[in-house]
Amino acid sequence: MTDRMNRRQAIAGIGLGSLGVAMSASRAASGEAPATSTPPTPVAYTLPPLPYKSLEPIIDDATLALHHDKHHAGYVKGANAALEALAKARETGDFALVKHWERELAFHASGHALHTLYWTSMWPGGRGESSPTYPTALDQAMEASFGPREKMLDQFAAATKAVEASGWGVLAWEPLSKRLVALQVEKHQDLTVWGCVPILVCDVWEHAYYLKYQNRRADYVDAWMGIIDWQSASERFEKAAR
Numbered sequence: 675m676t677d678r679m680n681r682r683q684a685i686a687g688i689g690l691g692s693l694g695v696a697m698s699a700s701r702a703a704s705g706e707a708p709a710t711s712t713p714p715t716p717v718a719y720t721l722p723p724l725p726y727k728s729l730e731p732i733i734d735d736a737t738l739a740l741h742h743d744k745h746h747a748g749y750v751k752g753a754n755a756a757l758e759a760l761a762k763a764r765e766t767g768d769f770a771l772v773k774h775w776e777r778e779l780a781f782h783a784s785g786h787a788l789h790t791l792y793w794t795s796m797w798p799g800g801r802g803e804s805s806p807t808y809p810t811a812l813d814q815a816m817e818a819s820f821g822p823r824e825k826m827l828d829q830f831a832a833a834t835k836a837v838e839a840s841g842w843g844v845l846a847w848e849p850l851s852k853r854l855v856a857l858q859v860e861k862h863q864d865l866t867v868w869g870c871v872p873i874l875v876c877d878v879w880e881h882a883y884y885l886k887y888q889n890r891r892a893d894y895v896d897a898w899m900g901i902i903d904w905q906s907a908s909e910r911f912e913k914a915a916r
């Protein structure tokens with residue numbers, strides 16, 4: 675997720691974009707040729723500036739400054755360090771610490787992604803509740819998904835209060851069922867980076883390989899690498915990177 679991502683794009687990106695998967699499948703079924711474009715150049719993570727000076731009295735200025743300048747900045751630094759370490763591992767072929775650095779990447783980049791969303795989920799005194807274009811598409815989607823607005827707000831607040839230990843309350847678009855959902859996110863990494871869109875996935879639950887490979891997961895993965903559908907992956911990428 676980039677710092678330039680606006681609120682709408684960011685919210686839409688949460689929750690592992692199955693939308694891209696569905697669109698790719700429909701394009702493949704229609705025989706439509708995959709689109710081509712120049713892929714974006716990877717950039718390092720950067721700390722976005724706060725979009726306001728203060729959220730007093732709801733959030734005190736000291737907390738806001740510490741949260742943004744120290745905690746969020748730490749996630750940015752950690753995510754870039756993990757990317758650098760993984761690049762070095764690819765260069766040297768030494769993947770002994772791959773598990774550690776993948777965890778580091780997931781933890782820090784998810785922290786960066788969610789904090790970027792957090793800052794743009796607030797505005798001094800709030801805004802937009804009485805939009806001149808009411809009902810907005812979001813208003814309509816909330817009503818279709820939750821019923822009256824108050825019910826959605828009740829569920830979101832209750833779910834957020836009940837998050838076990840550290841975590842997040844998240845309102846997300848779930849494209850497979852075409853509805854908004856309120857989610858509790860415990861911790862925040864779970865070895866993914868929020869906002870990512872999956873391009874290629876390999877199932878390593880035992881049900882995917884146990885009859886043939888038993889406990890030899892590595893053999894299954896090595897064999898699986900030879901049956902990848904790069905055409906479908908390219909189509910998903912084209913959609914995701916647009």
Ligand SMILES: [Fe+2]
Pocket residue numbers: 741745789
């Ligand atoms: Fe935080």
